[in-house]
Amino acid sequence: MPIENDSASLDEIESITLSHYENRATSFWQGTRDHDVSQNIESLLQALPKDKPLDILDFGCGPGRDLQTFKSLGHQPVGLDGSKAFCQMAEEFSECPVLHQQFLSLELKENSFDGIFANASLFHIPSIELARVLGQLHRALRSGGVFFSSNPRGNTEGWQGERYGHYMEIESSRAYLENAGFKVIHHYYRPEGQPLEQQPWLAIVSEALPKGS
Ligand SMILES: C[S@@+](CC[C@H](N)C(=O)[O-])C[C@H]1O[C@@H](n2cnc3c(N)ncnc32)[C@H](O)[C@@H]1O
Numbered sequence: 038m039p040i041e042n043d044s045a046s047l048d049e050i051e052s053i054t055l056s057h058y059e060n061r062a063t064s065f066w067q068g069t070r071d072h073d074v075s076q077n078i079e080s081l082l083q084a085l086p087k088d089k090p091l092d093i094l095d096f097g098c099g100p101g102r103d104l105q106t107f108k109s110l111g112h113q114p115v116g117l118d119g120s121k122a123f124c125q126m127a128e129e130f131s132e133c134p135v136l137h138q139q140f141l142s143l144e145l146k147e148n149s150f151d152g153i154f155a156n157a158s159l160f161h162i163p164s165i166e167l168a169r170v171l172g173q174l175h176r177a178l179r180s181g182g183v184f185f186s187s188n189p190r191g192n193t194e195g196w197q198g199e200r201y202g203h204y205m206e207i208e209s210s211r212a213y214l215e216n217a218g219f220k221v222i223h224h225y226y227r228p229e230g231q232p233l234e235q236q237p238w239l240a241i242v243s244e245a246l247p248k249g250s
Contacts, residue, residue: 047141047163047165047166050163050201051119051139051140051141053199053200053201054161054199054200054201055119055120055139056199057198057199057200058099058120058122058123059120059121059122059123062100062120062122062123062126065099065100066099066100066126069099069100069102070100070102072102074102074103074156074187075106076225076227076229076240077154077156077185077187077227077240078103078106078107078110078154080185080223080225080240080242081093081152081154081183081185081242082110082152083242084152084183084222084242084244085151085152085183086151090111090112090113091112091113091151091152092112092113092114092115092149092150092151092152093107093112093113093114093115093150093151093152093153093154094114094115094116094117094145094150094152094153094154094177095107095114095115095116095117095154095156096117096140096153096154096155096158096159096174097117097118097119097140097155097156097157097158097159097161098116098117098118098123098127098135099118099120099123099127099157099158100123100126100127100130101116101123101126101127101128101129101130101131101133101135102130103154103156104116104127104130104131104133104135105130105131105133107154108131108132108133114131114133114154115133115134115135115136115150116128116131116133116134116135116136117135117136117138117143118135118136118137118138119137119138119139119140121137124136124137140158140161140162140166140170141162141166141170143170143173143174143177145173145174145176145177146177147176147177148176148177148178148179148180149177149179150177150178150179150182151178151179151182151183152178152182152183152184152185153174153177153178153182153183153184153185154185155174155184155185155186155187156185156186156187157187157188157189158186159186159188160188160189160202160203160204160205161200161201161202161203162203163194163201163203164194164203167203167213168213168216168217171213171214171216171217171219172217172218174217175217175218175219175245175248176248178245179245180245180247180248181244181245182244182245183222183242183243183244183245184214184219184242184243184244184245185240185241185242185243186210186240186241186243187227187238187239187240187241188204188205188210188238188239189202189204189237189238189239190204190205190206190207190226190237190238190239191204191205191206192204192205192206192209205239206239207224207239207241210224210239210241211241214241214243218245218246218248219243219244219245219246220243220244220246221241221242221243222242222243222244223241223242224239224240224241224242225240226238226239226240227240
């Protein structure tokens, strides 16, 4: 059930979900630092110019695994996370700048990124706020910028233990993205090489259409 547009509930969603991560930051890092998301990183980079270092926002960067990968590939990644513990871990591990910001109160400069990488993070935004946040991400991208997202798929919304999630399949994801000014370039399911029913993750690569179009 989607929640009502009530700022107290939205605050609660962010603070309870973020506390969940904050309280197990070290074990989350141990459990995810070796996850192979190279397919996702390559999908974003494939859709962007190859001949220059790129400004990439890792949206919900967690402890910094993917910041470090983008940096090792010669890019200029910046992390963003609402968990203070993750921001510190990500800065130390990757030596990249990390913004301590919450998804529902972003302060991003317009036209400042070539790409945004949202690996396992966008689904934490309640449906009622998603159009607004996607609009902010669109504005933060430069013309021709690319947005990558990977989320657990489904057709539900609500609490899963202490974490709030909004799960979508490709059709509703596409509708949100298009309304915010993106064009879906392609999508795929993960893990690779499994039958669809054993692929719980939906990855989408979208291009930011020019503002105002
Ligand atoms: C499943 S983890 C993914 C972390 C990392 N991208 C990865 O692939 O390992 C979700 C991340 O989103 C962050 N997050 C969740 N809700 C948030 C919010 N409202 N504002 C900012 N960050 C949030 C968490 O702190 C966590 O780092």
